[in-house]
Amino acid sequence: MLVSIVVPAYNAETTIVACLEALLRQSMPPQDLEIIVVNDGSTDGTMALIDQFPVRSLVQSNQGPAAARNLGAAAAQGEFLLFTDADCVPEPGWTAAMIAPFRDSQVVAVKGAYRTRQAALVARFAQIEFEERFAMLASLASIDMVDTYAAAYRREIFLQLHGFDTRFPVANNEDTELSYRMAARGMKMVFAPQAIVYHLRHPDSLVRYARLKFSRGYWRMIVYKQYPGKMLRDSYTPQSLKLQIFLVYAFLLLCPWLLLWPVAMIPVILFTLLGFALSVVPFTKAALRRDLPVGLCAPVLLAVRAGVLGAGAILGVLRTKL
Incomplete structure (x- = not known):
């Protein structure tokens, strides 16, 4: 053979x-x-x-x-x-x-x-x-x-x-x-x-990581256009990651409305932040067991990951063809 x-x-x-x-x-x-x-x-x-x-x-x-x-x-x-x-x-x-x-x-x-x-x-x-x-x-x-x-x-x-x-x-x-x-x-x-x-x-480095994840988000969205069913679930992508992308962008979109309706928006934004915090608990606990410094930084790094992956995906959506 x-x-x-x-x-x-x-x-x-x-x-x-x-x-x-x-x-x-x-x-x-x-x-x-x-x-x-x-x-x-x-x-x-x-x-x-x-x-x-x-x-x-x-x-x-x-x-x-x-x-x-x-x-x-x-x-x-x-x-x-x-x-x-x-x-x-x-x-x-x-x-x-x-x-x-x-x-x-x-x-x-x-x-x-x-x-x-x-x-x-x-x-x-x-x-x-x-x-x-x-x-x-x-x-x-x-x-x-x-x-x-x-x-x-x-x-x-x-x-x-x-x-x-x-x-x-x-x-x-x-x-x-x-x-x-x-x-x-x-x-x-x-x-x-x-x-x-x-x-x-x-x-x-954080810069290299962010660039890589932006690129990953962009090209993955190109693939999802060909196989839209995989956008909902595949064997490799944690569902928590998709939730974190949604919550990060929900937070970013809600913040400007604080200027118009602060009383109404503050509870919604706090609920969004709480949702993100809960979504990162399993990964953070696993990271803390394996590598304490990484675990302590994990929530921030997961927020960066969600933000840049989402930005890359948005650009991928706007691309008209491969």
């Missing part, structure tokens, strides 16, 4: 070495693995570093990770396609753990898990966000979201579906779109929590 691992790389000279070293340390026999790195038009020293490793390398002009992954998949020979990113470091057992669920012939895609060793508070907060979602996924027999930092597909099915939608120009929700497309066809996807990659670049 041959397994093909595809890594898209764009200006990844600071991370690609750690990624490829980890892939070459996988516990599966080397003869069962094919590692393909697609240089997506890098302008730094990425290509020179790739050339130092015994991997297949492909080159394309900069077209984005969706196109790069599709190029690697088309060139792959394995029965199974695995994807990770150039800023991820898989654990030695990652490949084997990703492949194991395919023993069930009904499984067509597998999602692994993220971790990080970053010390920055915002990065630690981002990791606890992932852990909240992983806990949701772990309780489900089938999921509808496979992220490309740790993704596996039956290659035949992936090619039948024409891979990722290359109209997504950046690494943002192209994997969501493919997941929803597969879910719409009744295809079974599962979560493998023991298939772990370490991410080297969780957002480590």
Whole structure:
């Protein structure tokens, strides 16, 4: 059984070495693995570093990770396609753990898990966000979201579906779109929590975090336009997050009316704030148990998350086409 691992790389000279070293340390026999790195038009020293490793390398002009992954998949020979990113470091057992669920012939895609060793508070907060979602996924027999930092597909099915939608120009929700497309066809996807990659670049400042979440909100709304049913519920998005976005924007819209009707508006605004406070209690309690400083900051960071995700989503609604 041959397994093909595809890594898209764009200006990844600071991370690609750690990624490829980890892939070459996988516990599966080397003869069962094919590692393909697609240089997506890098302008730094990425290509020179790739050339130092015994991997297949492909080159394309900069077209984005969706196109790069599709190029690697088309060139792959394995029965199974695995994807990770150039800023991820898989654990030695990652490949084997990703492949194991395919023993069930009904499984067509597998999602692994993220971790990080970053010390920055915002990065630690981002990791606890992932852990909240992983806990949701772990309780489900089938999921509808496979992220490309740790993704596996039956290659035949992936090619039948024409891979990722290359109209997504950046690494943002192209994997969501493919997941929803597969879910719409009744295809079974599962979560493998023991298939772990370490991410080297969780957002480590509030500004980077806000920019990322704004972009996430924008591109997710583009996907929701194609799959509106997923806006109500999917296996990966906490319902509390949607409530928090609503409450943050309700608060912002209500505040100006204080000038006209202060007596009437004050109770409504206080009720909105109370609703938000109650909505963040479960996440905050979990964060406090895992990381006290993050837990203390969690309500504020959750408010920022709701605000910027909502702003991105609003812009996504206004976009007329992909």
